[in-house]
Amino acid sequence: MRRAAYPLISVSVASAFAMTALPAAYATPSAAAVIAEVYGGGGNSGATLTRDFVELGNAGAAAYDLAGYSVQYLPGSPSSSSQWQVTALSGSVAPGGRFLVAESQGSGGTTALPTPDATGTIAMSATTGTIALVSGTTALTCKTAADCAADSRVVDLVGYGTAVVREGSGPVTGASNTASVARADTLADTDDNAADLTAGTPSPVNSAGQSPGSGGGDGGGGDDPTQPGTVRIHDIQGTTRKSPLAGQTVAKVPGIVTGVRTTGSKGYWIQDPAPDADPRTSEGVFVYTGSATPAVAVGDSVLVTGKVSEYYPSSTSQSVTELDGPTATVLSSGNALPAAVTLDAAAVPDAYIPTADGASIESLALQPAVYAQDFYESLEGMRTTFADARVVGASDAYGELWVTVKPDENPTPRGGTLYSSYDQPNTGRIEVMSLDTGTAFPAANVGDELSGTTTGPLDYSAYGGYDVQATELGTLVDNGLKREVTRRQKGDELAVATYNVENLDALDDQEKFDRLAEGVAVNLNSPDVVALEEIQDDNGATDDGTVTAEATLKRFTDAIRAAGGPRYSWRYIAPENDQDGGEPGGNIRQVFLFDPKRVSFTDRPGGDATTGTSVVKTRKGARLTYSPGRIDPTSDAWDDSRKPLVGEFVFQGQTVFVVANHFVSKGGDQPLHGRYQPPARSSETQRAAQATEVNTFVKSLLAADKDAKAVVLGDLNDYEFSQTLTRLTDGGALTPLITTLPAAERYTYVYDGNSQTLDHILTSPAVTRFDYDVVHINAEFADQASDHDPQIVRIDVNRCRRH
Structure with missing residues (x-):
């Protein structure tokens, strides 16, 4: 029932x-x-x-x-x-x-x-x-x-x-x-x-005195399976994000099949070629067939009976209005498809999405002329089209890429779209997938172009929001994006880099080691110090209590040497088993690689997973009690998260303190495109606490020596305009180097078509002579060694200002 x-x-x-x-x-x-x-x-x-x-x-x-x-x-x-x-x-x-x-x-x-x-x-x-x-x-x-x-x-x-x-x-x-x-x-x-x-027994009688079988029909097609019912697709979709008919069974809804999906969430889209006059009501809807391959084809004219439902891809996403448990009658085939709605700068509003003080926006009447997300929702399930669009998010392993239909919206020099503030999520971004399972999905990089026309029903998913399910995919034009190679540091420059190597462990295949090694030896040009994030233990995700990473680091440094880099030494603090977050059993940690021919590491033993280092003031300046060491590892700020690794280095007689970080991820935050607006960023609370811990440590360095040279770097999992960076730089203790770049170049990561900054290098006030570079080798490319771009700072330590 x-x-x-x-x-x-x-x-x-x-x-x-x-x-x-x-x-x-x-x-x-x-x-x-x-x-x-x-x-x-x-x-x-x-x-x-x-x-x-x-x-x-x-x-x-x-x-x-x-x-x-x-x-x-x-x-x-x-x-x-x-x-x-x-x-x-x-x-x-x-x-x-x-x-x-x-x-x-x-x-x-x-x-x-x-x-x-x-x-x-x-x-x-x-x-x-x-x-x-x-x-x-x-x-x-x-x-x-x-x-x-x-x-x-x-x-x-x-x-x-x-x-x-x-x-x-x-x-x-x-x-x-x-x-x-x-x-x-x-x-x-x-x-x-x-x-x-x-x-x-039911005995309905109308005003004409007719009863069932005595003449007339119910306006729903009666017993004639070729006559449509009374409900149309725009009645199902309604004027808000949720159907007014949700939970009801609707009979013989007419439409033309505009797209068929035969993999994953199987089903097809139908669209009414006779729209109503309300721009808020979509004329398309997805018909979900479950595990059954749809028995319809594009161009079929059908009558569909099914239950109206709202499918939520995730707990915080918007929903997809669809017909479940369908039965369909095909009336004819080869019909012309309804005209597709053009997605371009003129059509898509500049405002992103309405707000509801953090509550759900589902009951709000759509305003497709005001908000981009309302515009897309008013087209849910309908044919849409765009032409000659720039790729702003590279193809991934799932056959997806991102384009922008607004070519002038916050472009980066390399072809992406910059995400520069919480109130500018970039409305022209749209995800693209293909319904053609017989043709390989193109491997597109940021800055490439989908030339010609891309057309298909507009769908919604938890991973990115609205997307075009292409029945016609534009032709990929390769615009020749190249991986960057930074310059070699000069003899009197200390080069310090950070690189998230994405869960590297000793069991990974050699190709991954080789590609990451090339990034260090060639693209970063062999820095003197490299802070690595996401180095796993020697057996990766096997959760047997192993916490050492010697085999992982031996393979990696051997690969760097084979790629033309130096013979790096390393230092790290092994975590307690399963206490630092990340992949279960992987025991990721930060690691220092350093070239002993260029820089020396000051070893002061005693630091371990639960014993933190501190700063001691001496006549020669500040020094650490333990090197390598951790910052207050028992603080609640580091629960189920990586603890910062601190090391004391000497370069040409100058002491430099390096703090390697990997702050807690954004997991659990509500999506930009979700139904709760503005979205809650719950993970910020812990990152803010972590930033405060690091800021306090740096201030203790400066209290012991106002001219202390400190480099704080790593994957901070937050933006340059976030509360995390505000806490980290509090009191002028640190300067974020990403803000020294031109605005359009401030990114290290690409997510949902937004070029954004998650990785950072910050320096203490005494570091006044430096050259900083984000080296784009991964995030913009379909073929990635990691999903993060590394970055590097070259410091002229002997010419830095003293107070």
């Missing part, structure tokens, strides 16, 4: 209602319009009739005008969130006549109603509920028999099954998939449902 099951009200409350005297509003039973029959089993299993109905009768001697009236439905045991559903009426009921209101149509049943006098989409329960005839079309708000009795707008009311809201001694019983509840032919009304109505 498609109906929702409603909980029974408690015996004590039900008894209280039963013993309550009839309110005055029901003291005078209706002598004219009444509810004559109610049936909620239409289209259910075992039912004969294909849809629900409410039949009105007029016991008076004059016609009863229904203009401005409505029929309304409430669940039998309403909760605090239950709402009356409304079907507006027009016309009149002749004296002694009937008036038939058709409601929701199901996939079961064989017999159509006679032509209804009014049509709604309310999915009534077959066994329990309340129907009211109301003077007005505003939804009632009463939830009890007494409150509804006191509402003067209620002309008549019938509660059936176990309905809490009813007239008189109790509801009429016996309603089912095969039984309606109806008054006697006299339409007598004593305001006691249990006495006035009885259960029996």
